[in-house]
Amino acid sequence: MKRNPNPSNDDLDRLLDEHLSGASEQLEPSSGFVLSVMESVQAEAAAPPPISFPWRRTLPALVLALCGMAMLVGLVLRAGDSDAAAAPAHAQSMLSLLHSLVASAQLFTGSQATLCWVVVAACLSVAAIAASFRLTGRSS
């Protein structure tokens, strides 16, 4: 038998078609397949709809938090400027509060400062959890 020295696209297509087409090696679904799918479908249909996120309640808080963050960043940036003294009175008071916070943090030694930050983080976590419980408690 002679070999085909120049295989064409047709030869490759024929070979792949023979082994990969939907007609080759047809699997029959197992007998319980439909039942199994329908059980999953019925369970899905019976499940209560997912609770939507309470955007209406959280949106004002999120906006406030973002505004607060923006204000804080603005104040910190201003504190870096040399002409911070030209800031208005309410900004001056916020700045002095920030300065006093930073100064008091600098009084601590290394381990005390770490402990301080841990306490602050724990307080923030508790506040976040309490807020979420309050929100979900209201919605239910």
Place this chain on the structure above:
Amino acid sequence: MDDRQDAARVLAGDPSAFEGIVRRWQSPLINLAYRFCRDRGRAEEMAQEAFLRAFRNLASWRQESAFSTWLFALATNLYCTQLRRLPPVTLPFDEVHEPADPGAIDGGLEQRNQSAAIRKAVESLPPKYREVLTLYYFHELDVPATASSLGLPEGTVKAHLFRARSLLRDKLKPMLERPARSNSNPNQRPASHATESL
């Protein structure tokens, strides 16, 4: 009852009407999954997940397209995602053994060796080429159906097919150089129209 009527009943609040859809499409979806993973158990699990996803998203079927197009696109997307996350065991392309000389092997064993070599060669392709190639032959050489199942432009499908075939042509060269006898199959469709479309 057809898919449209069953879908309308499901959307109206009768989930049992989905059974008609499952009965009609179970075989194609399982076989499509099997072409991707070559594992019967896993193919059924993947098909079941595809049906569940179809049930959840039935409202998103815009009825201007055929139900089969929508269902195959959804299933293909799921299968490709799942197999990229947990791929079947595959060999690197260079480690695929080339088929032995057909003259030295009897017919049945030769056929099995040939099938195994072709599957391994296909499995060793990069996923983007393998997925296109698998779907193209599953959809009986239909580029538009392959493109809509994968959500790709037809040009991209043709380019991926071209690249996949040139990679496979190198790997399967010994098999392709055989005389036509070994590839003759009376039940097989002529493949010449496939190259015309590319």
